[in-house]
Amino acid sequence: MDKKGNPQIDLSQSVDFLVFWGLKTDVKAFCNQNRREKTVQLCNLSRTEKTMIRVNNLIKNYKKVEALAGVDIHVKPGEIFAYLGPNGAGKTTTIRILTGLTQASSGSCCINGFNIEKEVRQAKQQYGLVPQAINLDQELTVQENLIIHGWLYRMKSSEISSRIDALLDYVELLEKKKSQVKTLSGGMKRRLMVARALLHGPKVLFLDEPTVGLDPAIRRKIWALIKKIQTGGTTIFLTTHYIEEAEFLADRVAFLDQGRVVALDSPERLMESLGAWAIDRLVEDGMETVYFKTRNDAERFNTLKSEQYTLRRVNLEDAFLDLTGKKVK
Amino acid sequence: MIHGIIAIYFREMLILRRRLTRQIPSWSISPFLYLTAFSYAVGHGVEIEGHTYMEFLIPGLIAMSSMTQAFAIASEINIARFYWHIFEEFQASPISKVSYVGGEVLAGMTRAMLSILVIMALGFLFGVRLNYGLAFFIALLLNSFVFASLAVALAMVVKSHADQSMLNSFIITPMAFLGGTFFPIDRLPSWAGAFLNLLPLTHASKAIRAACLNQPVSIFSYVLLFAIGVLFFSVAVRCVEKAKD
Structure with a gap:
């Protein structure tokens, strides 16, 4: 229906109907x-x-x-x-x-x-x-x-x-x-x-x-x-x-x-852009992940912070998360 | 094209072969009940056009059963499509839509012919001797062609397996009872007879009965069944294309 309430025809659907019966426009x-x-x-x-x-x-x-x-x-x-x-x-x-x-x-x-x-x-x-x-x-x-x-x-x-x-x-x-x-x-x-x-x-x-x-x-x-x-x-x-x-x-x-x-x-290049190591740590509003070039950098960073953390290698999920803000599920 | 038809047909036959021992009793039970109830109980002493009710009934049952069994291929297609997802394997393969429809229609026709053999055997056991000549088999093939083609078309249109049983209730069951199977339609009011003459099963019943009872056959019924079959077949091919999404 248009703004005045008149019925409108969906031409694309009409064309599809004609195509179904072999009557191509x-x-x-x-x-x-x-x-x-x-x-x-x-x-x-x-x-x-x-x-x-x-x-x-x-x-x-x-x-x-x-x-x-x-x-x-x-x-x-x-x-x-x-x-x-x-x-x-x-x-x-x-x-x-x-x-x-x-x-x-x-x-x-x-x-x-x-x-x-x-x-x-x-x-x-x-x-x-x-x-x-x-x-x-x-x-x-x-x-x-x-x-x-x-x-x-x-x-x-x-x-x-x-x-x-x-x-x-x-x-x-x-x-x-x-x-x-x-x-x-x-x-x-x-x-x-x-x-x-x-x-x-x-x-x-x-x-x-x-x-x-x-x-x-x-x-x-x-x-x-x-x-x-x-x-x-x-x-x-x-x-x-x-x-x-x-x-x-x-x-x-x-x-x-x-x-x-x-x-x-390549998976390697996608991950490289972030670094090689990641620390996941709990913060006030959820989980935060910080990326590092080397394991030493990551461990040094952690000695400065005392929260609960996980040290791990960077994976493709990190790269995806970094690009889209979403997890792959 | 032949390879595709054979592949589809071969698959359906392999499945049918696995189920045949269960299928034969299921094909026998309804005709046996109809023959017992309608023929002995209701039709005892009834004569129609110079024939016993049993002689009148068996060709009708043959027409009806060939219709229902040919149409039953729709359920097989739906199981393959919605439950087992096998239809995707056919869609992804390089066979044409005509091959797919051809294979399924042939499978439906084969099911119909096998179920008819059961009724013919039951008729023989009930002591009824009918003429099963060429005209009989042509009418039978045309009838099963019509309903197998309709089955493939509708199987492509339905959105779930539940819709399929609805189609049976709206199309097959009314036609089975009103298509000249159990009673001559010329006994109905003229308007009803005119309407029922539009149904393909009415023409199939007429043609099959005439052939069985050695009566003159109407070429018109054969031509009409063939034309409807070709129409349904081409609609089925279109529907396979539309089932893509």
């Missing part, structure tokens, strides 16, 4: 074509530059909520790229757009030089996805889950069989090949999801919170597996809110806050 078709031409050009550029993932000015709006507000990322071949941020920062939205599960409002995404909107099938062949939620067929066996994946990716039966054995051995699940998925533990299911994502030999592996809900021992086993996959030449795009996970695994880290990348560098 000239305006929308023209805009889409223009956008696609530009993004294909960018993807061609990323092919020549040898960028494995190229994201340019990615924007995603959900009605009135701006989930992504212009994200730019370039991921190099063979690196582990961690995408770090608190819950609701837009990590999963980015992965969903990059893997074609969600439509971007604007911007472009290329995987190994293929545009995810324009060259959908080629782009989808380039990556494997391990989503946050376990999405295996629980009633089927480990082998059956993998066979279905192979068929979805147009693999030949002989190729599927040989890859299944090799990958199950790789993720240490070969003896579970004939077991129903529902009989596996949480960690085994995660490893099976990784094996499934690797079955068709993707160049890029997207891992969306791969260790969420797992106990520390299993988490470390998954980390070792991720490192092993990287040594095989696969590029890994990882989202996590576990600081130590990003610190241990990532070659480069992007901090995401409120839909924006606020910092992008």
